[in-house]
Amino acid sequence: MIRTMTIEDYDKVRALWDSIKGFGIRSIDDSYDGVKRFLKRNPTTSIVAEEDGKIIGSILCGHDGRRGCFYHVCVDEGYRKQGIGNQMALAAIEALKEEKINKVSLVAFKKNAVGNTFWKELGWDLREDLNYYEFTLNESNTTKFV
Template sequence: MGEPQFEIREMTIDDFPEVHKLWMTIKGFGIRTIDDSKEGVERFIKRNPTTSIVAEADGKIVGSILCGHDGRRGCFYHVCVAEAYRKHGIGKTMAVAAMRALKAEKINKVCLIAFKDNEIGNCFWKSVGWTFREDLNYYDFTLNEENITNFNK
């Protein structure tokens, strides 16, 4: 496959079936039963209508970033590119588009979480200039035990 032609655009809830199908192909992806359902993603997009991104190539969605902010800091979730479309600049182009959308909303910093064993993702983020933080600890607290994370194999 030569260089794929791709288009980057804002994600809408109408993209959910194709985006979810893509997520299910990504090895190691943690999919939550509530947050990553259609209703959960719709809630997220309504709160952040201009910042989530998809990449389309060959008539299908081949990449996505759920991106939102709290008014102070942006965050990337579920950043992925279909395996057959990697190493063609799609991930970097999506990240830049999402960061531009955050800057348009006056957000000055963005973060993401990459699982330690996600070697491909960690190498990617370091290669495009993101800083690995060693000066902090990350904590979370589960408010809804029904929101179970399942990992793709």
């Protein structure tokens, strides 16, 4: 079942994230309180895939009123190649359209061959005409790779 994520899903979603090799988890942003804040701001756009009470996929999805963004898109390794990622992406896109958002982006680590292949196969465009910059406002928000 594909459905909207709620904060009650956090523990199961976090367990999924912790099981994905190479997954980057931020100490503050991906904590219970960080995800709760994100879902409060974006209550209808994040998606989970669930089977028999187990979360087997997730997308954190939000927008700023102009552009949507996908974060932490993943499917449990045992459930891949079944169209679950595609279904979740389509559900998140539909939720963004309901909010009148016309474009969505995501960041995939260059080393993430599985993810990069997935997005290319779905028809997403790799932007090579821009540089991605970031500036850390809170040094305590460190990233741990699983």
